[in-house]
Amino acid sequence: MSIERNLRRAGRVAQAGLSLVELMVGVLIGMIGIVVIFQMLATSEERKRTATAGSDVQVTGAIALTSLERDVREGGYGFSSAAYDTGITPVMGCTVNAYDSARPTAAFTYRLTPVQIVQGAGAASDTIIVLRGSGNHFPASYVFTESTDTSKKTRGRAGISPRDYLLVGRSNPTLQCMTVEITDVSNADALTIAHDQGSYNYTIYLPDGSTSPGTRIARHNNAAPPVTFTSGFLFNLGTDPRRNIWTVNAGKLQVTNDLMYQDTDGDGTNDPVEVADNVVSLQAQYGHDANNNGRVEAGEWTTTDPVTDAQWANVLAVRVGILMRSGQFERSAVTTTVPSWTGGQFVITNLDDSASGTTPTDPADNWRNYRYRVYETVIPLRNILWGAQIRP
Structure with missing residues (x-):
């Protein structure tokens, strides 16, 4: 009996609780697990935000390019034969005297061309002007x-x-x-x-x-x-009719109808319509059929405006490039070179408007810490191509 009682007492002593060292080891393992879990969660969330921002840029970029392309394709509608009408010279390229009593200055002028490209100075985007009718x-x-x-x-x-x-x-x-x-x-x-x-x-x-x-x-x-x-x-x-002026302002692609002035906000300017955001740069070139063989060859793309009506008649296409920027800031430099398009390299600046070669104090202003996507296309001016067949 005494031997059995002693064995029971010994068993109770052997089943004593965890020691302090064991508790600390358990807590450490748990903390390491929590750190790993949260690190994986943070990485997953960062990748999710990057993917979501990339998807947003893809959608807005497609909208921007498609909207601009559809408008440019209609350029010249209603006056395409102006490049071919007989007389002494055609009237394509002439200065149009227009009037709109709703404008601050009612009388104004513009160039009779299906498309006109105004080259931006320095890092500024180009301006594309499309003139078309609606008959x-x-x-x-x-x-x-x-x-x-x-x-x-x-x-x-x-x-x-x-x-x-x-x-x-x-x-x-x-x-x-x-x-x-x-x-x-x-x-x-x-x-x-x-x-x-x-x-x-x-x-x-x-x-x-x-x-x-x-x-x-x-x-x-x-x-x-x-x-x-x-x-x-x-x-x-x-x-x-529309004389649509396509510009990039404050990262937004905007279009304004210059022939129908409307100032609903009372700021003294024609109200623009925003088409897409996160736009860094818009660049464009004329496709000028200089040798008059009916097509635009590799060496016939230019940023120089035609001068004569005959030169305007030989502008058969426009090539455009749009540079889009993701809204997601990346902690590391994910873009190391300035993006390019077929017409050359884009000129961009940091988000604080400093030169691209400098490194801003705030990493969020560094253009390298964002992802970019380029959209470009060649747009034929079909109304000009058809204009020769509808002379009076």
Whole structure:
């Protein structure tokens, strides 16, 4: 009996709790496990943010390129034959005298070209200007043989309606262009069209096939036109022509319609429409068919504006490149060289606008700590290619 009791006592002593050293080892192992888990979680989250930011850039880049490409493809619609119309010279490339009573300065001018590229200075992005009409009818030009400051007599006015925005051009005796807004086509001769000042009536065509009367102020007719015509050509740009100005401002790709001034915020400037963000640079080149063989060859891409109307007629395509930046800051330098496109290397700066060769104090301003994606394409000017087939 005493022996059994002693064995039980010995067993109880052997089953005593963990020592302090064992507890500390267990805590250390647990802490190491927690550190590893959180490190894996942080790495996973960082990669997730990088992938998400890359996906955002891919979507916005595709939207930016597609929107710009669709607009440029329409360049020249409504006046594509201006490069080929007979006379002494075509009217493509002329300075257009325009008017918009809604602008701070109503009278303004622009160049008659389907696309114009304004080269940015230094690291600045280029500006791409696209001019196109919106008419629903065959875009051949009209010939007018008589003219006053408020009317034109054509050889036939079919397809011209009130509210249409017409480009008036002549090449003889001097190259002159002007825009007018049509206010009336009811003259009994079936040839004369009017572009008076003040209000006028027009017909609204509803989706169900019915019509409704409308009234409008002729905001595009100058009471004192700077150009006087006796004869020439008319190009119908429809009721909603656009001279879209594509720019990059504060990392955003924006477009503004220069022909329809609108200042809803009262800042004294034409309101832009934001198309995409995280845009670093927009670059463009003309595809100029210098040897007139009907195609743009490797050495015929240039940033120089054409000078003559014949040179403008030989601009058959535009090449554009868009540089996009991810919004995700990376702790290490993930981009070591300045991105390039077919037209050359982009010129970029740090996020604090310092030169790319410098290292900012704040790593978040260093351009190298961000990922980039380049989008580029060649856009044919199809309306110019077709223009030779629709001469008056």
